[in-house]
Amino acid sequence: MERAGIPGVLITALPDLAQRVGANRIVAGVRMPHPVGDPSLPLEKERALRRRIVETALKALQTEVGEPTVFIVAKSGP
Amino acid sequence: MAKIRVVHYLNQFFAGVGGEEKAGTPPVSRDGPVGPGKAFQEVLGQRGEIVGTVFCGDNYFHEDLERTKREVLDLIAGYRPDVLVAGPAFSAGRYGLACAHVCLDAVQRLKIPAVGGQHPDNPGVGLCRSQVYIVVTGETTAGMRQAITTMAELAWKLAMRKTLGTPEVEGYLPRGVRRNVFVGEDGAERAVKMLLQKIRGELFTTELPLPTVDAVKPPLAVKDLKEAVVALVTESGIVPKGNPDHLESAQASKWIKYDIRGKADLTGEEFMSAHGGYDNRFGNEDPDRLVPLDVMRELEQEGRFKQLLNHYYVTVGNCTSVESGRQYGKEIATELLAQGVQAVVLTGT
Structure with missing residues (x-):
């Protein structure tokens, strides 16, 4: 998709691997079976976490990068 | 003959x-x-x-x-x-x-x-x-x-x-086929030998060449996200319940798109994970944990981007070859471009 010119952001729990194989914009997700969720949290908190992750992804899409770059999600919400 | x-x-x-x-x-x-x-x-x-x-x-x-x-x-x-x-x-x-x-x-x-x-x-x-x-x-x-x-x-x-x-x-290019062979030394001996050769700066032949990946130049960032159509794409195998199109749990032979018009989130009543490479319990309970439709809708309503594409695109990355992945990516990209998509949020497991 990037070769076609569409910027993408990959949300994954394995950001190091993603970086090594050349994904350009990467957001570190929670865990492999639930990259944008955390079943150990109460629903409200889980949803807030998911929102922070996706917001980080949107920020990554608006950031110029020269090489595979990992964006870290802030620990607690804005 | x-x-x-x-x-x-x-x-x-x-x-x-x-x-x-x-x-x-x-x-x-x-x-x-x-x-x-x-x-x-x-x-x-x-x-x-x-x-x-x-x-x-x-x-x-x-x-x-x-x-x-x-x-x-x-x-x-x-x-x-x-x-x-x-x-x-x-x-x-x-x-x-x-x-x-x-x-x-x-x-x-x-x-x-x-x-x-x-x-x-x-x-x-x-x-x-x-x-x-x-x-x-x-x-x-x-x-x-x-x-x-x-x-x-x-x-x-x-x-x-x-x-x-x-x-x-x-003299031919490796086809990616592995064949068992008998050799004199066991794996540990061979590994230590290779390590010593590596330390001494000598040439050695790895038994497990890492796949070479082709680098793609990072596309320019999205200039004006507020005016952009954004698509959700995933390799996590989230499909309608019952997996009506038979997406494979490994070595996927295809990608599929599913309509999400009018949906505020992906519920466990309607969707499930068909992926064979991770524990599906959490995704079956709440598929938003793999495809964050609920939050994307929220951000869309807040005007953070113009519109979420009417379909999401899914395949399964579990043991699917890089070659297939490249092919599916290319095909999906063609569809996205035709629909004016300017950015993709892709979740992977």
């Missing part, structure tokens, strides 16, 4: 018809060897015979791919060959792709082995290397003689159903 029967595929240039001005030549067959085929015949000697040569113009081939493939295959089948040889195409792109298509058809439809000869960067290699034996050539015709000798030997062995040596020994 006294003598093996070989059919040779060429483009119009190597068949001696002409250059670019003849690239529109439709498929033709000639009995016996033509052009480089004569050198093939010399190498084969009494062991085999090039019973026919089929050639086609480089442009004609790609103008109506399905039609040409049918035409070429019919001509090849008419000779009832034991093996197909195509090229060598060196680094010629159109020719290399044509050879790859012809070889794949021979393998898949005629059920005979096929041998190509290409530079590793030829786009034809990516298309067929897992099913076709591609002899490694240089970029130009300077290596013609060597390429033909290696290809002819390989073609003979394949037609005679001989056991092949490793790709390095036989």
